[in-house]
Amino acid sequence: MAAVTALDNVTNPSQQQAGLATDGSQFLTFKVGDELYGVDILRVQEIKGYTAVTRIPNTPPSIKGVINLRGTIVPIVELRTVFGMPAMEVTPFTVIIVVVVREKVMGLVVDAVSDVLTIGRQDIQAPPALGARVNVSCLSGIAKAGDKLVALLDIDRLLADG
Amino acid sequence: MSNEFDQFKDAFFEEAAEHLAIMEEGLLQLEQSPGDLDLLNKIFRSAHSIKGASGMFGFDLVAQFTHKMETLLDLLRSGKKVVTQPISDLLLKSTDCLKLLIDAAKSNEPTEASTVQQLTEALAAACSAESRPAPSVSPFPTSSKAMPGSRRTFDIHWTPPQNIFQRGLDPLQVFNELNRIGTVSVLKVDTSRLPDLQSIDPEICYLSWDLRLETPASERDVRATFEFVEEDSTLTITEVPVSAPMPEEPPHDSRPTSTLTPLECEETAPKPLGSILVESGVISKETLDRALAMQKRVGEILIEQKAVTPQQLEEALQKQRQMEAAIHAKKADPTSIRVDTAKIDKLINLVGELVITQSMLSDLGTRFDMKQLHVLQERIAQLERNTREIQERVMSIRMVPIGTAFSRFPRLVRDLAAKLGKKIQLVLSGEETELDKTVIEAIGDPLTHLVRNAADHGLEMPEERLDNNKPETGVIKLNAFHESGNICITVEDDGRGLNRDKILAKAVRQGLVPEGVSLSDDQIYSLIMKPGFSTADQVSDLSGRGVGMDVVKRNIEALGGTVSIKTAFGKGTTFTLKLPLTLAIIEGMTIRVGRETYIIPMLSILESIQPKVEAVKTIVGKGELIDVRGLYLPVIRLYEVFNVEPEHRDPAKAILLVVETEGERVAVMVDEIIGQQQVVIKSMEQNFRKVEGIAGATILGDGTVGFILDVRGLLALARQGAALAAS
Numbered sequence: 043m044a045a046v047t048a049l050d051n052v053t054n055p056s057q058q059q060a061g062l063a064t065d066g067s068q069f070l071t072f073k074v075g076d077e078l079y080g081v082d083i084l085r086v087q088e089i090k091g092y093t094a095v096t097r098i099p100n101t102p103p104s105i106k107g108v109i110n111l112r113g114t115i116v117p118i119v120e121l122r123t124v125f126g127m128p129a130m131e132v133t134p135f136t137v138i139i140v141v142v143v144r145e146k147v148m149g150l151v152v153d154a155v156s157d158v159l160t161i162g163r164q165d166i167q168a169p170p171a172l173g174a175r176v177n178v179s180c181l182s183g184i185a186k187a188g189d190k191l192v193a194l195l196d197i198d199r200l201l202a203d204g
Numbered sequence: 205m206s207n208e209f210d211q212f213k214d215a216f217f218e219e220a221a222e223h224l225a226i227m228e229e230g231l232l233q234l235e236q237s238p239g240d241l242d243l244l245n246k247i248f249r250s251a252h253s254i255k256g257a258s259g260m261f262g263f264d265l266v267a268q269f270t271h272k273m274e275t276l277l278d279l280l281r282s283g284k285k286v287v288t289q290p291i292s293d294l295l296l297k298s299t300d301c302l303k304l305l306i307d308a309a310k311s312n313e314p315t316e317a318s319t320v321q322q323l324t325e326a327l328a329a330a331c332s333a334e335s336r337p338a339p340s341v342s343p344f345p346t347s348s349k350a351m352p353g354s355r356r357t358f359d360i361h362w363t364p365p366q367n368i369f370q371r372g373l374d375p376l377q378v379f380n381e382l383n384r385i386g387t388v389s390v391l392k393v394d395t396s397r398l399p400d401l402q403s404i405d406p407e408i409c410y411l412s413w414d415l416r417l418e419t420p421a422s423e424r425d426v427r428a429t430f431e432f433v434e435e436d437s438t439l440t441i442t443e444v445p446v447s448a449p450m451p452e453e454p455p456h457d458s459r460p461t462s463t464l465t466p467l468e469c470e471e472t473a474p475k476p477l478g479s480i481l482v483e484s485g486v487i488s489k490e491t492l493d494r495a496l497a498m499q500k501r502v503g504e505i506l507i508e509q510k511a512v513t514p515q516q517l518e519e520a521l522q523k524q525r526q527m528e529a530a531i532h533a534k535k536a537d538p539t540s541i542r543v544d545t546a547k548i549d550k551l552i553n554l555v556g557e558l559v560i561t562q563s564m565l566s567d568l569g570t571r572f573d574m575k576q577l578h579v580l581q582e583r584i585a586q587l588e589r590n591t592r593e594i595q596e597r598v599m600s601i602r603m604v605p606i607g608t609a610f611s612r613f614p615r616l617v618r619d620l621a622a623k624l625g626k627k628i629q630l631v632l633s634g635e636e637t638e639l640d641k642t643v644i645e646a647i648g649d650p651l652t653h654l655v656r657n658a659a660d661h662g663l664e665m666p667e668e669r670l671d672n673n674k675p676e677t678g679v680i681k682l683n684a685f686h687e688s689g690n691i692c693i694t695v696e697d698d699g700r701g702l703n704r705d706k707i708l709a710k711a712v713r714q715g716l717v718p719e720g721v722s723l724s725d726d727q728i729y730s731l732i733m734k735p736g737f738s739t740a741d742q743v744s745d746l747s748g749r750g751v752g753m754d755v756v757k758r759n760i761e762a763l764g765g766t767v768s769i770k771t772a773f774g775k776g777t778t779f780t781l782k783l784p785l786t787l788a789i790i791e792g793m794t795i796r797v798g799r800e801t802y803i804i805p806m807l808s809i810l811e812s813i814q815p816k817v818e819a820v821k822t823i824v825g826k827g828e829l830i831d832v833r834g835l836y837l838p839v840i841r842l843y844e845v846f847n848v849e850p851e852h853r854d855p856a857k858a859i860l861l862v863v864e865t866e867g868e869r870v871a872v873m874v875d876e877i878i879g880q881q882q883v884v885i886k887s888m889e890q891n892f893r894k895v896e897g898i899a900g901a902t903i904l905g906d907g908t909v910g911f912i913l914d915v916r917g918l919l920a921l922a923r924q925g926a927a928l929a930a931s
Contacts, residue, residue, distance in 0.1 A: 094908050097848075100896065100897070115888055115901045
């Protein structure tokens, strides 16, 4: 419920921005830990509050399990685990962003949704090389939005091996 | 627009397939009772429907070929020719060819012209050979080929019956056909019967035609063109001397006619007499109506005049009714499943009840207090009953009789018998047993394989059978029946049976079984379903089973079913397929391990036991076995396989479920059995991928997801884990 309100808060300004911007795409941004990430909004099917997840036996820890999304079975990926961050308690802000990856529906567990931003193409930088210690292969780029840094996710690559 | 047309085309192909099936079935039955006129009529009607519809869609090849078949069928029907083996062979082959032609029309691919040509000629030969009284062995030359060069000219007047379109016929086809056999030099359309635009009925044919045809064909051939529309038509065919002028006003009555139904002549006049009288004001419309009401029906008049006997009339009427019924059937629902209306009526009643229950519940909810708790419980029980009944009814809509899957076998067995030189009788029973349409579609191939195997390898040659004191004709029995929520299909033959020792020897030789192991009979027989059990020299060496048996087994297991074999050497073999009624819902046992809930298909559960402390033994330090009434079964600890935190690690406190897969039994250790329920299977692959040990997912009562276990995968997983632990 909290998630839906949060989204309502952000839609209006984003629509205004969309009206102004002619070049660039819209991104849904969300928080994982203190970091801000973004996914192409056209890939987002819906945002739903966190519900109990059924663990799938013998799968990598990043696959948190599956949920029942109106009768279909949808696998859930926990981004904290994917990024190697410590697991966190579920809060009222924890949401599942349901995305479509190669015709498959998947859910991403994130700490909170933040905003919908329109980012011009010229504002997107290629992901910097940070050495072997940090894996940036799942990023399509980084962008500056105001005083915030948004890491743009390439969800096709991120969820490539499910 | 074109999409709509495509939709009709789809309906045509669907119907054509049905008609083909009817024809094939009819032809096979006809071999048993060659004189059966009803059967012939049935076959003829189906052929006719295909012809009419294919012509409408412009599949001329199909229409022409069917027309040839029809010609022969009509001769059989009218008794001018009797059904013999060569003829029924020819007709069956033609049915196959027609099937190919229709498939080709469906996929827009070119057809194999040579086969069609060959069969067309054979059909023509069969027709002409028999329609003439001359007992000529060589096919009588058809008149169209007989007199090349000598073209004759015919004046034809044709008034089709008004309801020609309603019968599914198209006059255009006739003209196409006429154009094919000759040249239509003069063509006049009589439109005088056309009413005003307001009163026109597009389904009625108001037209009649006068035409002149120049053709090398005989009058008989020309007349044959009209064969299917002749009934109730007014048709006159007159041969005219060459270069005679076309009569200006064809006076029908004065012609040397061979009018078929003279009584209908009146109706074909430009305008009914009554309407002329009304129009000219001689009589009023009412007077006319009264007069018309006094008119007798054609049949009654004919009887009065003693032209026909009541019996003959009754037959004719019967025929008419059949035709109407056939037209009716054609107009029936074009979708793939035909549901008995009774089923839908019941469903609607149930939905009504559900609505009532729902309103009673919401009424109770608005003014509920704890005193009414028992009322609430009662109504919830009622809701549960309604829901269950609706579920059952809805499932039953998808249920179709298995007879549709069996129907292909009479033909298959007939052909196999002829090819193998064996005598085989096929006995079908339980055709009315219903099961899910998807299951029926999926079992077709495995069943065909089993029947083929039974005919090919199971049954002996007639001489061998006689030597063994068996009747010369071998019997293959196909039976279907319900058994405790499953469907069982048996394929039984009274052939030579499986040779236990030979199978074992062969398996040992191929390294499938280590030498010196003692196996139960069941285990040995199931060896033939192992992939890799060589099929190379089976026909001669072994009892000759197992060609592709692993595929059969795999297909059946993919449907959640099992295959079992019973055999007696020298007496025969029975394959039993056990299948779930539907693929969408399974009966499952809900179990708990730690905090996880899983479902095990009931089909694979044999029993559940609570072991005593000393019942679980270990061998080689690690492998666990449980003693179940003297039989040691391996124990699989589900929490180990799935890496979850269990409630009990002590087998004596847990519950063991004895499950069976591929004839192998294991005991699966779980914390608790929650209960038995029907679960709807949801795909895991749709959004994720296949997970080892899990067959699918389902939504549990609380809305969360539960997994349905795949017992076979579980076993493989446990073995893998054990291997890893050992290494």
